Amino acid sequence: MLEQQTAQQVLDHALAAGADFADLFVERHLQSIVKTLSDKVDTIDSGETFGIGIRLVFGEQVLYGYSNDQSLSALLAVTNDLLAGKTSSKRQPTIEFQPVSHSNIHPSDLTLSKDLHIESKLDYLFAAHNAAKAASDKINQVIGMVLQREQHIQVFNSDGLVASDVRHYCRATTNAIAKDGSMQANGTFSDGGLIGWDLVQRLKAQQAGEEAARQALVNLSAKPCPSGEMAVVMGNGFGGVIFHEACGHLLETTAVAKKASVFHDQMGELIANPVVSAVDDGTMANAWGSINIDDEGMPTQRTQLIKDGKLVNFLADRLGAEKTGLPRTGSGRRQDYRFAPASRMRNTFIEAGTDSFDDMIASIDKGIYAANMGGGSVKPGTGEFNFAVTEGYYVENGKIQYPVKSATLIGSGPQVLQQISMVGSDMALACGMCGSISGSVPTSVGQPSLKVDRILVGGNA
Template sequence: MLNPIVAQSVIDHALSLGADFAELFIEKHRTASVNTLSATVESVNSGIDFGIGLRIVFGGKVLYGYTNQTDEELLKRIASNLAARDRRDRVNLFTNFDFSVMPDKHPSRIILSKDAAIDSKVAFLVKADGVARAVSESISQTRGYCMQREQDIEIFNSEGLHTTDTRNYIRAGITSIATDGTEQSVGGWNDGGLLGWELSESMDAVIAGEEASRQALVNLTAKPCPSGRMPVVIGNGFGGVIFHEACGHLLETTSVAKKASVFHDKMGEMIANPVVNAVDDGTMANEWGSINIDDEGMATQRTQLIKDGKLTNFLVDRVGGEKTGFPRSGSGRRENYRYAPTSRMRNTFIEAGDSNLDEMIASIDKGIFASHMGGGSVQPGTGEFNFAVNEGYYVENGKILYPIKSATLISTGPAVLKEISMVGQDFALACGMCGSSSGSVPTTVGQPAIKVDDILVGGNA
């Protein structure tokens, strides 16, 4: 996408200003989305974006600028402007580019540059809507979406790296809205991955519609949740959002390097119950949070974060590695060319254990089963969180009694890790978007069902 001669000239110019490291990140980004309201197509949108990000590093200081143009002189001016206050004599010589491309572990067939498949996407969403509304007369409306994008990237840096990659993302979902005339509730289903619209071959519109409406109807009949400290079983799949938000971010060198994480000095120590094993893996075939290379050009990898309760690794980007001394983990990510990369999660999850869901439920005297988690808020640095339960049930004497509503889980990441006493076998993953200092990136969360022995539950009973 960028002439290597131009890239060489710009990077050498940045080095002549005294930079320790310089990098060009070139991106072409195609998007297409379909949105439905019940059986009606509400919108069809598409677009293309192109840009170049220039990162210059002086010691631990990162300077960043971007443009939509490939003009050599403009890129040099950006470099000069960025380095205006830090300029010094040259300290590094330019290293000739060595072009290489990592093998594609995530093959895609029905991609935007070949076929947007709008008719097929509309047909899937309309069918899911019909199924969802046929479940019950209480289902008043649905909302569906299908988002697809294709991202081509090219990276040059002053260490001689020249590489390219193409990423294809697809995600589809439906939300059902139920009402009984006085109250309203929602339920949802979604799926996605690092692939093209061939994802539809593994999706079933009937299952999508039925699941969204099932959850909405359960929530419509739910009773107020009791509050207080109690044991909680958190369901598999998107239940892993708590580990992602409340613990995963604390293991990124973005916070570790600043000593803003409570785990910054805990490497090798027990930070969780011994039944907890946690991983961040960017290599999983066609998973939503996977990548062949990170946005610094490094091959992605599987990173064991916690092993038998012990902290074993952080998630490390280039700058984070230089500041902390920990080896890079292929975790440098950014939303697009407008952002400098930082250490970010990919597919982050608690690994399967030996317990099963029935055993966990049976072990509860009085507590709740949070079968489907929702969103929430997290305090950076401490991992203090407040997460909503999208679908939950009150449990007494080891039996599920009734569905509950307005439940929230309140604690801190470090506290929750130590309160996990049982880890299930029903491992599952779920798609999400993660926002941080380098923008919003696709990430996968996951876990089997887990039992937390003691956590504060907020409710309105």
């Protein structure tokens, strides 16, 4: 990784040219992807990326550049390119670094730098394939993938901070496609964590294959989904995408600081139904969205966002904290060295309540049970969000009736948070990738089962 002396010279140079703050993000990133198609190996690829991101801050203005070359001359060249047009200069004392240590609460043993673990990954994927195929002769194709990453980071900044960390990520996915005549449908099982291939110890290939096949077969038999405003029960786990889109993005200071969030002036206000309490927690051991330190070198933390319906915190990175006057929350994240950091979610979830799933279903005259969800998106400026139901059921007279085809649910964050009327006790997390201004980062979404009294369901019936 980068020599401390080189970092010192680059940061000194930036401050001498008038920067108020500067930091370097050094990243060496190993990745391996093993893909199977049916009972064959599709592709195996592996690679290494290396780069250094340089951020210079002048007041509220950020200059950002990067290089694959860690020589002093290359880093000074990038810095000088960024400084072009900046005429102010000031002498600064030489930065004295004070290394910051942190504990690693995400143990991993089967790391990528030790071994690619290809045979073990193929054993898992083929076992999942066999389980999916055994579920029904309508399962036409099974696609498997194990992604493993090992990200080494170093952060140096002009306040003298030096911090480093190694992050091990692993995620396994099985996608089954069912076919009947000209009709096709699919189902997916995925699990992952901030962990090495140690993940295999909790993966169950039989369960993965059977679950992917079950969803595909359910979707193959699904009828068109009714449309219109109705009550919806969201399943636990990936159902938490509703909170991620409807609220989470609107609480990032990246949007709040520029008043591009409808919640920017709502601190302390009741923004959700009082049954809703929500957290963004970077400290959960081996969880997909966890980190030890954020990409600005700050130890991460658990941040209560909403308590009994009341907004109590935003997610703040360094610049967001400076612009809003709020405390930093260890949420400065980025995809890789090509991106300047921004405030981002980690493991975001609605906390468990006391309602039972059966009571939620029983309370519905006409509505939908959304058992599994796909991704979604939001316009932070208005809070208008959408997300997709990938396994859904029509509910009538308090009973689940029949599976329905995929549908999108849309609404606005401020409204839907008030419409959450029942919250179950079966909290679970699920992995996702979240795309925003600082790229695509691993995040968990989560919730117990919950009921939304009214939301617009976009069906095709």
